[in-house]
Amino acid sequence: NAGVTQTPKFQVLKTGQSMTLQCAQDMNHEYMSWYRQDPGMGLRLIHYSVGAGITDQGEVPNGYNVSRSTTEDFPLRLLSAAPSQTSVYFCASSYSSQGGYGYTFGSGTRLTVV
């Protein structure tokens, strides 16, 4: 049982490049989400999913796309990277889409856009 696995751990992109951050969980969790963490800003919700085929926007969705074709995977796509997207990205999952259950976080992806 690996929990929540994120890849890559580190990435440097040039402005305008695109890439996909991978997130996979093996706990059969319904709910998955992506957060970005910036100094002094806490964790801000980008996108989330309450089950396969269902996604929705969070607080800061601009510049990011997601899809949830399977229960296990929830990739985050950066369409055209900008320096403002330099951040640490965390994927998190939860047992229930109905709330009231703690998140399991992945180990994070540190992204630098130059």
Next chain:
Amino acid sequence: GENVEQHPSTLSVQEGDSAVIKCTYSDSASNYFPWYKQELGKRPQLIIDIRSNVGEKKDQRIAVTLNKTAKHFSLHITETQPEDSAVYFCAAKPANQAGTALIFGKGTTLSVSS
């Protein structure tokens, strides 16, 4: 939408003292309030949570209290130890929002000196 304010942003205590971190939320319908601890370079980890139908919850040296009328909740750490040094985040789950999306405070950096 939900907004979570967390205070203080930094907190320094001597080993053995108590530490209190406070959060307020704006959505009176929010029904789940977890606390996460994040050590430097690590992922956030759930340390305690409380649901809206409970006023207080304890787990060894940590406790959380919830005042629904005032829309605030607090984390209490007693007999602090150097290993309690970390960033602590509070969060709230809006009841009227689909899924389990948590809205986080901006974090409190706790430093425990020996």
